[in-house]
Amino acid sequence: THFGEQTVAMADKQGLVDKVFHDVADRYDLMNDLMSGGVHRLWKGAMVNELAPPKTGSRPYRVLDMAGGTGDIAERIVNASVGYAEVVVSDINADMLRVGAERAKSWRYPAQASFVEANAEELPFDDNSFDAYTIAFGIRNVPRVQKALNEAHRVLKRGGRILVLEFSQVDVPGFDAIYRLYSDRVIPPMGKVVTGDAQPYQYFVESIRKFPNPQAFSGMLTSAGFKRVKHTSLTGNIATLFSGWKI
Numbered sequence: 001t002h003f004g005e006q007t008v009a010m011a012d013k014q015g016l017v018d019k020v021f022h023d024v025a026d027r028y029d030l031m032n033d034l035m036s037g038g039v040h041r042l043w044k045g046a047m048v049n050e051l052a053p054p055k056t057g058s059r060p061y062r063v064l065d066m067a068g069g070t071g072d073i074a075e076r077i078v079n080a081s082v083g084y085a086e087v088v089v090s091d092i093n094a095d096m097l098r099v100g101a102e103r104a105k106s107w108r109y110p111a112q113a114s115f116v117e118a119n120a121e122e123l124p125f126d127d128n129s130f131d132a133y134t135i136a137f138g139i140r141n142v143p144r145v146q147k148a149l150n151e152a153h154r155v156l157k158r159g160g161r162i163l164v165l166e167f168s169q170v171d172v173p174g175f176d177a178i179y180r181l182y183s184d185r186v187i188p189p190m191g192k193v194v195t196g197d198a199q200p201y202q203y204f205v206e207s208i209r210k211f212p213n214p215q216a217f218s219g220m221l222t223s224a225g226f227k228r229v230k231h232t233s234l235t236g237n238i239a240t241l242f243s244g245w246k247i
C-alpha cells in the first residue's frame with residue numbers, strides 16, 4: 001500500500017540521518033563553522049535573543065533543546081540567563097550527546113544542563129513540563145515533522161514558547177544562484193575533506209531543498225496548536241526563525 005511504502009521510507013530516513021550524525025559527531029562544530037563561515041553563530045544568537053530567557057524568578061525556568069546535538073544552543077541559553085535556566089539537551093543520537101556532555105563540563109554553568117537521548121516524535125517527558133522548546137537545524141531531519149510539533153506542544157506549559165531555527169530555500173534573485181552553486185559545489189567536497197565522506201553533506205543539501213516553505217511550516221505549527229505563529233527570515237533567507245506560543 002501507499003501508506004506502507006511511506007512508512008518504510010520514513011524508517012530509512014531516520015537510519016540515514018542517524019548514520020550521518022554518528023559519522024560527523026566529533027567534527028560537527030568545526031563543520032558548522034566552516035560551511036556557514038561562522039554565520040550559524042549569529043543565527044543561534046538571534047534565536048536566544050528572541051527567547052530572552054529570564055535571569056531570575058520564583059520558580060525554575062526549564063527549556064527543552066530538542067535535537068540539541070552538541071549543546072550549542074543550550075550553552076547560549078544558560079549563559080543568556082546568567083545561569084538561571086535549566087536546559088535539557090535531547091537528541092536521538094548518543095554520539096552527538098556524548099560530545100555535548102563532554103563539552104558541557106567546561107561551560108560557565110555546567111550544572112544547568114542535562115542530556116537525554118530521545119526521539120523528537122515521542123518525547124519521554126510529562127505534559128506541561130517546559131517553559132520553552134527550542135530546536136535549531138533539527139526539525140528538518142525528523143521524518144514525521146507534524147508528530148514532533150504535536151509533541152512539542154504537549155510538553156510545553158501554558159504560556160510556553162516554541163522557537164524553531166531552520167534552513168530555508170533562498171529565493172532572492174541573484175543570491176539564489178550563488179547559494180545553489182555553493183550548496184552543490186562547495187559543501188559536499190568540504191565535508192569530504194573534513195570528515196572523509198561527501199555523502200552526508202549531499203544529504204544535508206537535499207534535506208534543505210525538501211523542507212516545507214515558511215508559510216507551509218507555519219501552518220504545521222498552527223495545526224499542532226500553537227498561537228501567534230510568526231517567522232523572521234535571516235541572512236537573505238538562508239535560515240528562518242519561527243516562533244509560536246502555547247496559550
Ligand code: SAM
Binds near residue numbers: 066121136138
Ligand atoms: N541543534 C544543534 C545545532 O544547531 O548545532 C544540532 C543540529 S544537527 C544539524 C541535527 C540534530 O538532529 C542531530 O544531532 C541529529 O542527531 C538530531 N536528530 C535527527 N533526527 C532526530 C529525531 N528524530 N529526534 C531527535 N533528534 C534528531
